[in-house]
Amino acid sequence: MGSGSVFIVFILMALVSVSAAVMMLLSKNAVHSALWLVLNFTAIAVLYVVLNAPFIAMVQITVYAGAIMVLFLFVIMLLGAEQLQGISGVHGTERYHRAVAFVLVALLVVGFGVVIFNGGTGGGETAVIDASPVALGLRLFEAYVLPFEVTGILLLAAIIGVAVFTRRKKKEA
């Protein structure tokens, strides 16, 4: 594809993903929020394709849009959380929410400021790598094998933790 069409697709997908993210925040219904998030993930996957990284794009859809969001929906439906009207009903936690939101927004503004005043994160120097599955695999298991293994151990610990937690709950009941 020519760079022109790439630019058009990028603008389109950027718009879709940003507006989907905003809609996710604004919609009152938890299930609708989840759906907007799915749209957001899909748009980002298209951005990956545009960036010539189809593998990452497919993984993005499989893992985020496919598995994680289905789990989210499952939990929302199981708990009947879509009927909760706003978060303000939870007693006493409102203040903390506001404080946390304020801190996060402040961080975001600072981050944007740094990026803008430094003229971007060194745009143009982005390493153009071979994003084929084979190249990615080699890179992951040769250059970054330690972080990869550490991530694996972290996830394993999380899985075991979840199993232990649910088990204890069951015994009490």
Place this chain on the structure above:
Amino acid sequence: MTPGQIALRALIVGFIVSFAIITGFAYTTLLERKVLARLQHRVGPNRAGYIPLPRRGGGPERKLLAGFLQPAADAVKLFFKEDMTPGKVDRITYTLAPMITVMPAIILLAVIPWAGEITIFGAEFTPYFAIAPGLNVAVLFLLAITSISVYGVVLAGWASNSKYAILGGIRASAQMISYELALGLTVLIPIMLADSMNLGDIVAAQANGWFVFRQPLAAIVFFIGMMAELQRAPFDLLEAEQELSAGFNVEYSGMRFGMFFMAEYMKMIIFSAIIVVLFFGGYRGPFVDQLPGLGFLYMILKIIFFLFMMIWIRASFPRFRYDQLMGLGWKRLLPISVFNFIIVAVFIVLQEEGVFDSLLKLLGVG
């Protein structure tokens, strides 16, 4: 070829394949009804459409291909039925859900190879005949699209605002996640054996023997996972008639109801095609190298075989219970596919390192 030509070719092939699949889906319903009927001592649909053959010496005429217009009759019926929207549904989601169900089924068609390298009317199709040939992450593409195809069912269940429907939706989401893991791990085995994620390479790697003979366990696990993914009996818990009356689609009517079935039968065809490509040699068969057009025939015959298998199983087995289904997915299929995957990986590495050759030498065979 220029990108424009590629796009044009994809458009034309896509149109042809989609049209063929939509016709095929209609006739899959007829196949299912006829085969089920025969398995149950019944006749099946035999009224809509037949070719009258006069009987020699008078008497009532014989009816050839009785019932071959039944799919058309069904379609007309579904289109003209009242399309009701119940009162307290979530309207947008309720309307979107059937479409979301059908879309992945059609998107899946993009990468499936229907024949090898072939020239039709002067147009060359290389390296194989598909809408998007040569995609180097084709298998991942299949997994990705499969994983989002559950949304239609889940949303239909939720948006209907009905208890049976939401039970069906919850079952659907849990079932899909559980079986996708086993399915995803099993798909890795043909990838490893063929050393490629390109479906054309996977088919080519089976020239000297289908993967089902090298990895029968993986093929069986894939078939079971596929049935669960397709929500076919005995895994049709989300539309379990006896328990949830119809599960997720209980509030739908008219063509929106029909679209769920459209998606189901199209996915039946497509998944049959996928298992054929991954384990049963794809479009390969006798004389296909000399006459590439035979590839279409082999593909279709193999798909019909798997369709028949699924219908046969539906007629034969009772349904699993929800917890048993989960147990089968997590406690049996997942460990089996994990260990199978590890063993295959280890063997491939050992083979590449030449361990087997040296072992054979040590034993004095080689």
Place this chain on the structure above:
Amino acid sequence: MSEMILDDQPQDDGTAVNQNPVERAAALLKERFPDAVTDDTRDGYTGLMVSADKLVEVATALRDDIGFDYLSSVTGVDQINDNKMEVVYHTYSIDQGGSGLVLHVQVDRDNPVLPSLTPIWPGADFQEREAWDLLGIHFDGHHDLRRILTWDGFAGHPLRKDWKEVFYEEDHKPFGSRWPGGEVFRAEEKTVYGKNVRYPEGWLPTGDEYDVETEMYTGITYTRDQQSGMKTDKLTVNMGPQHPSTHGVFRMVVTLDGETVIDLKPVMGYLHRNHEKIGERNTFIQNLPYTDRLDYLSSMSNNHGYVLAVEKLLGSTVPERAEWIRILMVELTRICNHMWALGFLLNDLGALQTPMLYFYLERELILDFFEEAAGSRMMCNYMRFGGVAYDLPDYVREQETISFLEELIYEHIPAVLDQGDGLMTNNEIVRARSIGVGILSREDAIAYSTAGPVLRASGAQYDVRRAEPYSYYESLDFDIPVRYNGDIYDRYLIRMDEMRQSLRILEQVLPHIKATKGAPIVDGKPQYAIRMPNAGESYGRVENPKGELGYYVTTRRRESNPDRYHVRAPSFINLTPLGKMCEGHKVADIVAILGSIDIVLGEVDR
């Protein structure tokens, strides 16, 4: 067997050893409760008269000390002439067999209050509710005394003798002429309520006043469960009355935690037509075709129970050939019914109709035979007092009858049973779905008054054909199959066993059918306009395919209509433990458990 029980009891009367268990039990009760228990001395009545205030003690003694541990039937009777309400209890002994001890309890008709027997026999639950619903007898101590067959806004208690239906004409059939003066008039012009139905005061069609649903859901909390860590909603699902696998218009209010059942309440009566009131209006013979419609899958057996009850009152005898034909028909019905039951059980397990349709093939042949013999495939109306309606046909499906039956009994049915065994009995999924699901222990099965295959699958070897033989069953050689686990799988197997035993019976019956060809099939002249020679009560019970089917009939002298006509419906009473059996299982198991009980709504709702 009776000796065993007798040895445990203190004996002060030497002659008691020679008495049968019923007389013995009656003597013991009279001795222990001299004030409360007396013989029922009314003309034609048997059993004991018990005073209401001692009923619980008498029942406890009967169950625990005397061994009559099975409460088969609870019948309410409106004795309007004595201004009394009467409740009749039929109790039996599972281990000893034999005939039953009948307890009559009479209370004041204007204030009919009885102690409930549900603490002693939980099986009385639905039957007491039925008596409350239809006769207005209040059972003190019943945990859930709601209407069961009529709808909750119903005015009055329809089985009371002074209750008139909307289009009431006369008390008894045959009704008078509808065109007495050569001019026809419609029934609604004659009705006591005028042209319209009368609604109870304060009743609104919207149901605001009689909000029965709230009552139904009491005890079910909608609030989130705060006890366990997970906060999940309970889901209350109404399965039925329109649901593909409730075998008709049956409704279950199911409360679910996820997929697990935590509470189940059966709701019935959607098909209620007050069969018993119709029976009281009908003459005896007119009522025969109505019995077909109870358990419409086994009309022959329904006929059989009813004719037995009326024949006892009439004192008529049945010629030999008629008895053999009756057994032939009833056992074929049993096979028919079990084929249907198993087919639907497998269907409920999710097998897409294939087993059902395989069984249908042979069921068709049996129905063809019924059609040739009785003129109808399902509503046979075949038996008559003192015999049967017609002799066997000469040809069935253009085949000689005997050879048709021989082919059926020796070839077709055994083949399809073996095929069923091969396809289903060892099927992995069938076993996984049914073993250990819906367990009913032996004690519970007896206490809940279950009958038939449900009772026998729980380890109680009780079959009316052996316990209190009727017809020629005493002389026939067959076994009563029994299984001990009480789960769905055992209820499946027991029906397979019973079909094989029925085949054994049929093999013995066929030679008699051949030998008695041409013999009379009815005692004397066929009787149509019967007038009862004596007053009295009668209880005819048969082993219906679904369990013990009992007809309680009372009449007055020279009457041509029953005074009270009550059906002990096995499907109805077998449903009593449904909630208990389903608790803790999954949604999918509910329909399988219901299928394994094998109900027909025509009989449940009556």
